[in-house]
Amino acid sequence: MTLSIHPVPGLPEIQPGNDLGALLADALTRAGLGPEPGDILVVTHKVVSKAEGAVARLEGDEEAAYRRLAREQAVEILRRRGDLIIARTRHGFICANAGVDRSNAAPGTAVLLPLDPDRSAHSLRLALRHLTGVDVPVVITDTFGRAWRRGLVDVAIGVSGLEAILDLRGTKDAQGRELKVTEVAVADEIAAAADLVMGKAAGIPAALIRGLETRRGEGRAADLVRPPGEDMFL
């Protein structure tokens, strides 16, 4: 089973109210990637947020307005260092500046996380199914830092149409021994894989993954949020 990951070029700069599903379907067609059964579409949240109007103007002192906005978007602030906060968002994600980001935002603005990224993924999936006749699972991504490891990786913040976590309990390894690794965060691995062709600077906000045999289903990125009480790593 060979997997291929195709960047989806040709999306215009997204504005609030744009029909992102239609723009993506069009971009896929023009790239010769008219979706096939089994394909998975990965979209950076930046374009989803912009289409949904989850964008804020930074009035007055932009730096100060940006820091205020990040604090407003935080449900809990875990750490501060200088201007940076590590915060829990309303979705339960732990990330820098509560997901508020100025890169690839119009001057004087910052992009927020979508209000409900799982719902956004679901809406995009329904729109694509309507427009293309193919049911394509959708993963919406953001770029997060991690504890203990340097560098950032893309993770799934919205999922529709596939299991976010692959439950391998009861599966046997090649020696017939029950696997100890029981839960694979496949949606996060999909997000990381797609980032390899999207890049941060290339302006490619979507990728199509073809040939991945993973479990379809009604998983959500919310499944990837570990309730604070059950976190062994903290």
Added chain:
Amino acid sequence: MTLSIHPVPGLPEIQPGNDLGALLADALTRAGLGPEPGDILVVTHKVVSKAEGAVARLEGDEEAAYRRLAREQAVEILRRRGDLIIARTRHGFICANAGVDRSNAAPGTAVLLPLDPDRSAHSLRLALRHLTGVDVPVVITDTFGRAWRRGLVDVAIGVSGLEAILDLRGTKDAQGRELKVTEVAVADEIAAAADLVMGKAAGIPAALIRGLETRRGEGRAADLVRPPGEDMFL
């Protein structure tokens, strides 16, 4: 730039002392994947550890011996819950049971992490260059849990021939604004992507990535280890 990820089937069960480079070169050839310039080889550490003899017998009460071994492999124990420890290894990795694992290990044994996985990656790369005439970067992976997020993902624990962290400082986004996201853990994204075709149960311990334009260089997985003092997330 389309990227493809090919599972590398046909490796035998690896024994201590096996010439893993030769076995991989042979498996690549038989799979029609004779490496091309630009390819990247991803190998789960399990086969590297086995070839290097980083395998321990579990004498007597296997469960007790396994737990003792995990404690011995830990430089620092961060958390305990029941039989599970979250530990820092000598390499600086934070992971369950200090990386000691019984899945895909022969009965009565456990597989340890390679002593120096960056060095292992480098040796494999040199062996493959000698055997195939192509300089193929190598990434050695393991499966780690994370803080705050459920499910496990594959990460890079050994790297040779590419930058483990892509430093984007000074790069501009599509609007010409300097990127705030400055360090992408590209080796971890490569590890996660490769896991999508290897799986935990499939017994496929290697994958070839073709078409990835990433910076070649002398990066190491050690670059991915964040010194405890500079960790904003803790």
